Amino acid sequence: MTIAPVQSSSPLVASGWTDARLILALEEVVEKELNRHLGVAKEWMPHEFVPWSQGRDFDGVLGGEAWSLEHSKVTPVGRVSLVVNLLTEDNLPSYHHEIATMFGREGAWGTWVHRWTAEEGRHGIAIRDYLLATRAVDPVELERARMSHMSEGFESDNAHSMLHSVAYVAFQELATRIAHRNTGRYAGDPLCEQLLAKIANDENLHMVFYRNLLKAALEIAPDQAMRAVADVVTDFRMPGHGIPGFERAAAQIALGGVYNLRIHHDDVLQPVLRHLKVMEIGGLGPEGLLAQNELGVFLDGLDGQARKFEERQAALLARREARRNAG
Ligand SMILES: [Fe+2]
Ligand SMILES: [Fe+2]
Numbered sequence: 001m002t003i004a005p006v007q008s009s010s011p012l013v014a015s016g017w018t019d020a021r022l023i024l025a026l027e028e029v030v031e032k033e034l035n036r037h038l039g040v041a042k043e044w045m046p047h048e049f050v051p052w053s054q055g056r057d058f059d060g061v062l063g064g065e066a067w068s069l070e071h072s073k074v075t076p077v078g079r080v081s082l083v084v085n086l087l088t089e090d091n092l093p094s095y096h097h098e099i100a101t102m103f104g105r106e107g108a109w110g111t112w113v114h115r116w117t118a119e120e121g122r123h124g125i126a127i128r129d130y131l132l133a134t135r136a137v138d139p140v141e142l143e144r145a146r147m148s149h150m151s152e153g154f155e156s157d158n159a160h161s162m163l164h165s166v167a168y169v170a171f172q173e174l175a176t177r178i179a180h181r182n183t184g185r186y187a188g189d190p191l192c193e194q195l196l197a198k199i200a201n202d203e204n205l206h207m208v209f210y211r212n213l214l215k216a217a218l219e220i221a222p223d224q225a226m227r228a229v230a231d232v233v234t235d236f237r238m239p240g241h242g243i244p245g246f247e248r249a250a251a252q253i254a255l256g257g258v259y260n261l262r263i264h265h266d267d268v269l270q271p272v273l274r275h276l277k278v279m280e281i282g283g284l285g286p287e288g289l290l291a292q293n294e295l296g297v298f299l300d301g302l303d304g305q306a307r308k309f310e311e312r313q314a315a316l317l318a319r320r321e322a323r324r325n326a327g
Contacts, residue, residue, distance in 0.1 A: 017221040019102075019162035023109065029216040031108035033209050034115070041119070041205055046126035049195035055133035071135035077256030078187030079137050080249050082127065085183055085196075086142070087149045088176070088240035089124035092117065094154035095239070102156075102165050116206060123199050130195055145244055152242050157235065163217055163228035170210040171236060175259070175268045177203035179238075182258040207272075215276050222281060223288035229278055230291035233269060234298045255313055261306040269299065 017025075057064025072079060096117045103109040131137050158164035177200045184196030217225040238259075240246060254260035273279060279296060281288075 017224055022162050022217065022221065023103065025220055026213060026216060027108055029213055030112055033212050034108050034112050037112075037205060037209050038115070041202075044122075044198055046122045046129065049126060049191065049198065050129040050133050051191060052133055054135075058139060067135055067138050067140070069138075072137065073134065073189055074136045074192060075186060075188040077252060077258060078183060078189075078192070080252045081179070081183040081256070081258045082131060082187065082192075083137055083142060083145065084240050084243060084246070084249050084253065085176075085180055086124060086127045086131065087145055087243045088238070089120065089127060090146050091150055091154050091239065092120050092124065093150070095120070098154065098156045098159060099165070099169075102159065102162060112209070116209075119202050119206070123202065126195055126199065130192060134189070134192075136189075136192075149240075149243050154239060154242065157237070158232065161228060163221070163225050164232055166210055166214050166217060167225070167228040167232040168236075170207060170214045170272055171232060171268060172239060173203050173207035173210060174272060175236075175238060175264070177201075177207060178263060178267050179253075179259045182263070186256055186258055211272055211275060214272075218276060218278070218281060222283065223285045223291070226278070226281070226284060226288040226291040226295075229273075229276075230295040230298075233273075233295060236264075236269075254309070255316065260313070261302065261309045265299070265302050265306045269302075273299075 059066040074082065096113070099116070100110075100113050103113055105113060128142075131142065132139055156165065156168070158168045180196045180203060181200040184193035184200070187193060187196070214225065214229070217228075238250075243249065250259075257263075273295075279292065281292070284292060
């Protein structure tokens with residue numbers, strides 16, 4: 001690597017890598033990871049996962065039947081979760097804007113940004129087609145929520161830093177993979193599960209790309225990358241946090257076992273941190289060590305919170321079960 005860090009006047013940034021230099025320094029890694037991605041990503045057809053024969057006209061222009069809850073064959077948690085997942089995917093134009101602004105549209109970075117956008121584009125298409133053909137959710141409510149959510153746009157919490165952006169997407173792609181996979185698992189329709197497993201597979205390959213990039217960043221700028229990982233992990237929130245009614249939906253999704261603190265800690269944070277050996281990296285300066293230490297303290301605290309959540313979840317589910325048996 002011939003590109004060197006610049007001297008920083010900030011005492012907080014010991015190694016002084018600017019975003020522009022990091023983007024240049026990581027270009028080779030992006031090219032290698034892009035080629036690896038293109039080699040393993042398999043083409044798939046969203047339309048094959050949609051049971052078109054179940055579809056029929058809605059009310060309105062075609063005078064068909066208005067949607068009604070009894071048409072839906074998916075579970076209540078499946079309905080909530082499918083809508084959150086779809087609205088999150090729907091906001092792709094804003095995500096594209098954020099990453100194209102951060103990583104650029106030139107060279108290997110640009111090729112990745114556009115390819116990633118194309119792959120993400122089929123997720124919203126496939127889920128919407130499935131939901132409408134099967135009448136799984138209220139199409140009017142869905143459309144209004146989409147308009148409202150997309151009209152807000154999406155502003156990354158990490159637009160101030162390239163390393164924070166890379167660290168965020170590494171965890172976020174895995175979080176999205178797990179959310180899709182578990183939504184499929186609990187939706188109560190094997191075809192829905194198959195579709196979401198396919199989408200989850202795309203998200204997994206995205207995670208691998210960003211995780212490998214983060215690994216390279218930890219090698220060339222360990223202190224700054226460690227700070228980015230610590231900040232991103234301690235402040236993590238899902239990209240769909242701006243969805244109307246998100247808090248209530250997130251609570252149902254947590255209770256239903258699709259995505260909660262235990263899953264976030266065990267299935268999202270830990271696998272990436274372990275793979276990158278974040279807690280074992282040596283040779284850090286004072287800033288990197290501070291960040292690594294903050295991360296360790298945070299993870300212990302999160303594990304404790306996850307345990308408390310599980311106790312509350314078990315108690316709540318037991319009460320529900322007792323009520324059901326009594327009724
Ligand atoms: Fe996606
Ligand atoms: Fe993705």
